[in-house]
Amino acid sequence: MVSQITNGIKVSVKANYIGSSVFNNYKVYNFTYRITIDNNSNDTAQLVTRHWEILDALNPVKYVDGVGVIGKKPIIKPGESYSYESYCSLFSPFGAMLGFYSMINLATATLFEVTIPRFKLYAPFAIN
Template sequence: MATQTTQGIRVTVEPTYQPAYSNPLQSRFIFAYQVIIENLGTATVQLLRRHWFIWDADGSMQEVEGEGVIGQQPILPPNGRHEYASWCDLTTGIGKMNGTYLMVDVEKNEQFYAKIPAFVLIAPLRLN
């Protein structure tokens, strides 16, 4: 699990290898990850966009950018939280992810970036 707080927005990510959906013989390693976004600040904020970097152990990188998360642009009042799950695939069984969320303070209409902490993706069979 990895956690990082930026400007009062705490982002926690917990990845899990998905052996039922993976096929190591075909270099396909699937990881799910659970994300919790918490507003520790005093202003109401909204998540507008996401920007992920997904690194594979062979040095390749995928960049994923778009509106919201899982089709939503959640609004988080002070002490509010939003939780969602998603997934990614790797070809090597070892990698990492990190990124940012573009947030806006809805009262001041000021945008800022909340960092998504870097976290490691490791298929357990790669540890042997």
């Protein structure tokens, strides 16, 4: 598990390899990741957008931007946390993801970015 704190918001990530499959006649390697966002600040914050950089050992970096996470824009009060699980497929057994969330401090209406720490995606069979 990796974690990082930005502006009192802690983002922790744990990734797992869940097997391979075939997509458009190519073998892909599938991973899930669980993210927990802890609000250790003094103000309530809302996650509004996400930005991902997906690194696949066999392909150029892929950028993904979107509203919220898994269809939600969670509001996280001080001392509370929010967790969700998602997935990623790569064309190689090695890669990584990193990015940031754009969040709004609801007390001040200030928009700020929270770093999603870089985490590795790897199929255990590929490690020697």
